[in-house]
Amino acid sequence: MNKAITDTGPPLHLNQIGYIRLLKVFDTLLVSTQVKEELQEYGIWHCLTKEKAVHLQEETIIDDEITKEQNRWKDLTLHRADVSVLVLVQRTADALALTDDLVLRRAMESLGRVVVGSVGIVIRGYREKRLSKDELYKCVDLLFNDSSLYLSRIFRDRVQKLIEELEEA
């Protein structure tokens, strides 16, 4: 079962570049109540539910769980929705974690989880032949230029070069 827990970032950024359908590389997306609320605020929850191949599973995280978890990560700048993802990650043993937030990424990695961001999802979409090579480069270009991803266009050329190198390897 190809499950992933996501925060708001990857659906938001993939939607901004018009490729939210790439989330179909996962069979099931697990979303905490708090992340669902953020996605609804951005108008993305509706887009996700339209992508019928993505099975969405909402997980209720109660305030007490968040407050307790917040104490553990008090040195980090994390919002409640981020903390809800950390609770969910610890509750779900066999799921990948998705985020484009570096602080949250490092926190989840410190829990021993594999974490992937929008760049990884786009590239997996290419590997699974959901994107042509031209579309892959277009997606990378859009992610670094047009989305609000934390990464700037500084990375774009290096990413494209690295994709070529890894493909040849």
Next chain:
Amino acid sequence: MSTTHLNTNQELEYLLKEADKEAAVLLAEAMEEGVHLLYKRYVSEAYLMKKIDRKKAIQLIGVSAIEELEDAWQAVESDIRWGLKGE
């Protein structure tokens, strides 16, 4: 929260109306901040594309900026590996 993106002219118009500063002062500030951002971006690009070494990059924009860049790049590399090979 979603943000409304204004174009440069609209942003400038807002600043001229709201910042209570002379246009020349505002433009000088904008120039200074803009040049600083561009400078950081070009140094970062040069470092990532291996046109300058780490020592030189630190000299030019400081160790914290370089460490932040390396941290972000590490995440991107790990994403690429996972995407291509499922690691």
